Each structure stands twice: as C-alpha cells, then as structure tokens.
Amino acid sequence: MSHDNNQRQFREWLPYLLLIIVLVAFWMTASLVDVALWTQWRWPEWMAQNFQIIWLALHSFLLPLLLVMVLRPRLNAFLAFLSAAFLGSVAWDLIYSWLTRGRLISDSMVKWFAVGYGNLVFGVNEAGALWFYIARVVIGLMLLYALYVRINRSDVFSLRKRRGENPV
Numbered sequence: 001m002s003h004d005n006n007q008r009q010f011r012e013w014l015p016y017l018l019l020i021i022v023l024v025a026f027w028m029t030a031s032l033v034d035v036a037l038w039t040q041w042r043w044p045e046w047m048a049q050n051f052q053i054i055w056l057a058l059h060s061f062l063l064p065l066l067l068v069m070v071l072r073p074r075l076n077a078f079l080a081f082l083s084a085a086f087l088g089s090v091a092w093d094l095i096y097s098w099l100t101r102g103r104l105i106s107d108s109m110v111k112w113f114a115v116g117y118g119n120l121v122f123g124v125n126e127a128g129a130l131w132f133y134i135a136r137v138v139i140g141l142m143l144l145y146a147l148y149v150r151i152n153r154s155d156v157f158s159l160r161k162r163r164g165e166n167p168v
Contacts, residue, residue: 086140
C-alpha cells in the first residue's frame with residue numbers, strides 16, 4: 001500500500017472514529033443519570049454537587065454538538081444545531097413543567113441551574129420562565145432564519161457560477 005492510500009484511508013476513518021468516541025462519551029454520561037434515578041448508590045460529593053453541569057452542559061449540549069460537528073463540520077450544521085438547541089430546550093422545559101406541575105408555565109424552574117462550588121443558583125419564577133421561553137424561541141427562530149439566508153445565498157452563488165456570471 002502506498003503512503004497516499006494510507007492517508008486517504010485515515011481521512012475516511014477519522015470521522016467514524018470521532019463519532020464512536022463522542023457516542024461512547026454520550027452514553028457514559030447518560031449512565032450517571034441512570035445511576036441517580038434508579039439505584040441507591042451514593043454519588044461522590046463532586047458529582048452530586050455538579051450534577052447540573054454534567055447533565056445539562058456536557059450530556060445535553062456539548063456532546064450532541066460534538067456529534068453534529070463530527071458528522072458535518074460546517075457553519076450551516078452549527079446554525080441548525082443551535083437553532084434546534086434553543087427551540088428544543090423550550091420544549092424540554094414545557095414538557096417537564098407539564099409533567100411535574102400539571103401546567104406549561106409554572107414554578108418548575110425555581111432552582112433552574114446550580115453550581116456546587118460556591119452555591120451559585122439561577123432561579124426563575126413563573127414570570128421569568130415566560131420571558132426566558134420567549135427569549136429562547138426568538139433566538140432559535142433568528143438562528144433558523146440565519147440558516148435559511150445562508151442556504152439561499154449559497155444556492156444563488158452556485159447558480160450564478162454555473163451560468164458563468166460573477167457570483168458577487
């Protein structure tokens with residue numbers, strides 16, 4: 001086998017290997033949630049204090065972002081992910097509120113995010129939750145519109161290029 005062939009094979013395998021690593025990390029962090037919900041095992045203190053960081057930041061945001069970036073490392077994929085993250089987080093909170101409080105907008109976010117070291121807590125009451133939902137929906141829709149504009153602009157540029165016109 002030639003050196004060029006080895007490099008080509010490595011370039012083909014690299015995204016799949018990265019995908020496997022990200023997925024394994026994703027399921028490893030999911031196991032922490034299973035342990036917390038379904039067993040009597042006592043968590044180490046640092047894990048108990050930083051559960052929100054592990055669950056919300058790592059498992060629910062960073063690892064899916066890495067998955068998207070491994071599969072499609074483009075700005076359009078990043079915009080689509082962020083749009084889905086903002087809109088999906090609103091759906092997550094609304095469903096959680098509905099299932100735990102019996103209504104869509106409630107005080108279910110009173111202790112929304114806590115960081116174990118320093119007892120830093122971001123609490124959101126019902127009125128704040130409504131504004132928080134609206135802000136996230138607006139940001140998600142703006143990101144979706146930015147993606148729409150980018151896709152249309154690239155289609156126009158590629159069409160002009162095929163015709164031999166100046167794409168600028």
